[in-house]
Each structure stands twice: as structure tokens, then as C-alpha cells.
Amino acid sequence: MKGVIHHIEIYVSDLNRSTEFWNWLLTELGYKKFQQWDQGISYKLNESYIVFVQTEDQHLDIPYHRKRTGLNHMAFHVNSREMVDEFTEKLKARNIKILYADKHPYAGGENYYAVFFEDPDRIKVELVSDR
Structure with missing residues (x-):
């Protein structure tokens, strides 16, 4: 399938806190847990999946802001x-x-x-x- 998103990877400041939030929401939306490892987790729906990865400590100094370049x-x-x-x-x-x-x-x-x-x-x- 041409053009369908394969996956999106998002770095998070606290993987446990983000997993609690996203696990509930994505499960409610029909996603299934796809992969899990020490520093990340992913959820899949059809052929696309969303990945959440723990940000390394040295990159936690500047918090996310949606008005900056990026997502x-x-x-x-x-x-x-x-x-x-x-x-x-x-x-x-x-x-x-x-x-x-x-x-x-x-x-x-x-x-x-x-x-x-x-x-x-x-x-x-x-x-x-x-x-």
C-alpha cells in the first residue's frame, strides 16, 4: 500500500507515565500492543504502528512544545x-x-x-x- 504511514516514533520524558496514558487511549481506539522493550513500547493498528521511546537523560533539558519545529x-x-x-x-x-x-x-x-x-x-x- 503506497503512502500509508508505516510507523511514527515519539520520544517521551517518562516512559512509564506515557505508557499508562497511551496504553489506555490506543487500546480504546482499537490498537494492540505490538512491541515492548526496556526503553520503549509500540501499538499497532492494521499495518501502521506508533512507537514511544524514553528520551535519554542528556536530552531532557528542553521540554516538548508543540509550537516549536516538529510534531x-x-x-x-x-x-x-x-x-x-x-x-x-x-x-x-x-x-x-x-x-x-x-x-x-x-x-x-x-x-x-x-x-x-x-x-x-x-x-x-x-x-x-x-x-
Whole structure:
């Protein structure tokens, strides 16, 4: 399949904390744990996978910021607006702050139904309804 993402690798400041966050979210989205080793973990859906790797200590001095060069955010499809609403409630139950709460669920525009939040390193994550 030409052009489909093979994998994305993201370095994280605390692998245990990130694994707790991403394991829950990605499992809910249908991903399966794919690989695990001392310094990383990956999750696979179909032919694509996402890898999280512990940042080496000497590179932890500058924290992630989505306004710098590099990854801004990750957006995932969900099947319905109801799923966006269900995830919103699950995020709140986990004490995960909803971004743009004053505009939720239309923070992306009047015809864009989504929930926005951040992972432990403040990487913005978006779940958007296809319909």
C-alpha cells in the first residue's frame, strides 16, 4: 500500500507515565500492543504502528512544545459524535483536561466535532468524528 504511514516514533520524558496514558487511549481506539522493550513500547493498528521511546537523560533539558519545529499534534478518527462524547467523559474521569473547553466540541470549527487534550508531555491529541 503506497503512502500509508508505516510507523511514527515519539520520544517521551517518562516512559512509564506515557505508557499508562497511551496504553489506555490506543487500546480504546482499537490498537494492540505490538512491541515492548526496556526503553520503549509500540501499538499497532492494521499495518501502521506508533512507537514511544524514553528520551535519554542528556536530552531532557528542553521540554516538548508543540509550537516549536516538529510534531504539533496527533489526530485520530472515531466513528461518531457519540464516541467523541464518550471519550470526553472518560477523559474527564481520568482527570485529563479538555482543551478549548469553552468551544468544545466545536473547537475545530462549526462542522468539526472533536475533543482536544494533551498527553503527559503536553503533546496535543485530537479525537474527531467522521460524521
